[in-house]
Amino acid sequence: MAAIHDIKCTNPDCGHESYDALVIPDRLPFCLCGSAMEIRWDISQRVAPVTIPSTVHPREQAVVWHNERTGSVAYPPMNNVPMPERYSANGYERKELNTLAKLDKFCKDKNVTNEKTTYNSGNGV
Numbered sequence: 001m002a003a004i005h006d007i008k009c010t011n012p013d014c015g016h017e018s019y020d021a022l023v024i025p026d027r028l029p030f031c032l033c034g035s036a037m038e039i040r041w042d043i044s045q046r047v048a049p050v051t052i053p054s055t056v057h058p059r060e061q062a063v064v065w066h067n068e069r070t071g072s073v074a075y076p077p078m079n080n081v082p083m084p085e086r087y088s089a090n091g092y093e094r095k096e097l098n099t100l101a102k103l104d105k106f107c108k109d110k111n112v113t114n115e116k117t118t119y120n121s122g123n124g125v
């Protein structure tokens with residue numbers, strides 16, 4: 001029965017590896033170098049390539065300056081801009097919307113739209 005395995009060439013001079021190959025375990029394919037391939041049981045515990053928690057990359061993160069007392073929000077031109085004195089002196093605090101849930105809630109509460117999450121970024125998909 002076919003299964004998905006990580007396989008590698010048994011020739012140490014070749015070392016070719018193939019990840020997530022669909023193989024029949026007792027009829028493994030041969031490497032392009034002509035040597036037999038074997039299942040890599042040593043990395044069977046490998047984790048999925050994406051191990052980043054479901055947060056937004058800091059570069060992509062939405063940031064607002066929020067005044068807890070008045071409920072006012074100011075939108076910095078970029079997420080890495082230091083807050084001007086006039087905002088911090090009036091009680092504004094930096095608020096990072098670092099999950100999609102926080103961003104969605106903020107947009108709904110303030111009746112605004114996040115361009116990045118709402119519209120196509122121009123990648124043609």
Ligand SMILES: [Zn+2]
Pocket residue numbers: 009010011014015016031032033034035
């Ligand atoms: Zn090989």
